[in-house]
Amino acid sequence: MTDPAAKTLVPVLRISxxxxxxxxxxxxxxxxxxxxxxxxxxxGRAMDMxxxxxxxxVSEMNRMFCEQVVEPQRGGQKGGGAALTxxxxxxxDRFRRMEKTMRESLAEDLAWLEAKRSL
Numbered sequence: 001m002t003d004p005a006a007k008t009l010v011p012v013l014r015i016s017x018x019x020x021x022x023x024x025x026x027x028x029x030x031x032x033x034x035x036x037x038x039x040x041x042x043x044g045r046a047m048d049m050x051x052x053x054x055x056x057x058v059s060e061m062n063r064m065f066c067e068q069v070v071e072p073q074r075g076g077q078k079g080g081g082a083a084l085t086x087x088x089x090x091x092x093d094r095f096r097r098m099e100k101t102m103r104e105s106l107a108e109d110l111a112w113l114e115a116k117r118s119l
Contacts (some may be wrong), residue, residue, distance in 0.1 A: 009110050009117070013099050021064045023095065030057055031084060031092045034070055038081040058082070065091070 014024035026047075033043030044054030061069040069088035073081040084092065
């Protein structure tokens with residue numbers, strides 16, 4: 001059985017920077033998993049990606065901004081981990097707010113598109 005929500009139109013926010021860097025849903029999802037797990041590797045596993053890929057995305061985000069998004073955490077029984085910086089938390093919150101604003105702004109037009117779409 002197909003999930004009816006999977007067939008609805010969904011706007012996707014992606015911000016392209018002038019130097020070809022991009023910020024979108026995938027990086028924000030990675031940040032949410034890092035916040036939840038305290039680990040880049042666990043966040044990558046939760047998204048079915050390699051540690052290397054997750055680490056490269058984190059490194060890219062840290063390079064994109066004048067403040068770090070994710071910082072290493074040292075110590076603990078199992079060694080270190082990772083955590084969002086205050087800037088990373090704000091970045092994630094603002095991106096999610098932009099997505100919500102976009103969905104609300106486009107709701108009427110998306111409903112129109114949905115009504116006109118052939119199934």
